[in-house]
Amino acid sequence: MNALKPSLSAALIAALTALLFFGPMASLAQGFSPAARRIEAYYQQLLPTLQQADRLSVSERDRRFGPAINSAFDLSAMTRYAAGPAWSTFSPSQQAAVREAFSRFLVADYASLVRDYSGESFVVEPQTTAEARGGGEVVKTKLIQGGGRNVTINYLVRGGRVIDVYFNGTVSDLATRRDEFASILAGGGGADALVRTLRQRTEALLNG
Template identity: 30%
Template sequence: MKRRILIAAPLLAALPLVVPSARAAATDAASIAAPVTALDRALITTMKSASAGASFMTRYTALKPVVEQSFNLPVILETSAGLLWSQIPPAQQTELQTLFTQYTVASYISSFSGYGGQKFETLPGSRSVGASRVVTTDLIAPTGHKTKLAYVMSPAGATWKITDVLFEGTISKVATQRSDFGSLIEPGNATKLIAALKQKVTALSGGALHG
């Protein structure tokens, strides 16, 4: 009997090492996907609010903090502006950050403007791309049609935040913005980009926001 106990003891001692490791992996995956999950929930709420007749500003006020928490907007703006970002005067950089936040939130409100039974489904796990991870979620229409959205997640201090969105898994939002923004920035001057973002914000918000 003693010999059996001695043989089993090392096996029992090893078990606690396996369980925490699995739990840690699950916790890590959940923490990486958390910003996407929060955004998906907020967008469903936004759509339902729109269908219930909520004003643009009511939806904007509710969605803005979730977008700011889920996305690393300063990094996305800097990447979208490209190499000329460092040459833009600080005052213009600050104004652009405010406008870019308004533009991002207003774009989501405009795109998710009504609820008809849509739902999001986050695919399990994520794939690595350098230091980043990609979390994929499907927007499923009542008809069953799926629109694939892949979120590039990058470390931001002790958390993870979205730094790009790939529509249908391939079309980069940041790359598209970089193409659009690049033609509107001159060395040391982002006046044209500021004016363009103000116009977009006003149009997307129906005049509720004026940039």
């Protein structure tokens, strides 16, 4: 059976945790674009949970993360992009099931990877750059790690909501998800197999 891997989420969560300890100062800066401010607000929603992460179960972190992630991310669009051309072959009920299963998996994946804060700092650029291919804007950020190592993590925002995250500035988390979806669909079973795999993976994460 194919299983979805955590993908880039471990690195993204490290950045997320760091921003939460920098965000209150950054949010006071003048001239921040609405998209940059939107991402900061999202991280601030997660702050109480992250501060207690080592004392909470994965299931409890999942429950607390859900509202913030569902609000900040355009999960419907992300599901369509991840499914690729196969999306148009799914029935409306199958599309709804895939969307629900993927949304649940994504939240559980993030919840399973958040454990503690290890001293990183994070910088978000106040102004965005236009995304040439499909519209939207890119919020550029840097994760500052020990030893002066910097990691670029950018967020593609469209219609006020995140639809992709780029690790090292260019590696698309959504493209990785799309490859995983394609692998599952290639094994046969179509949308039903994809839903089944997503649900099994979610259950494993929450009970791990």
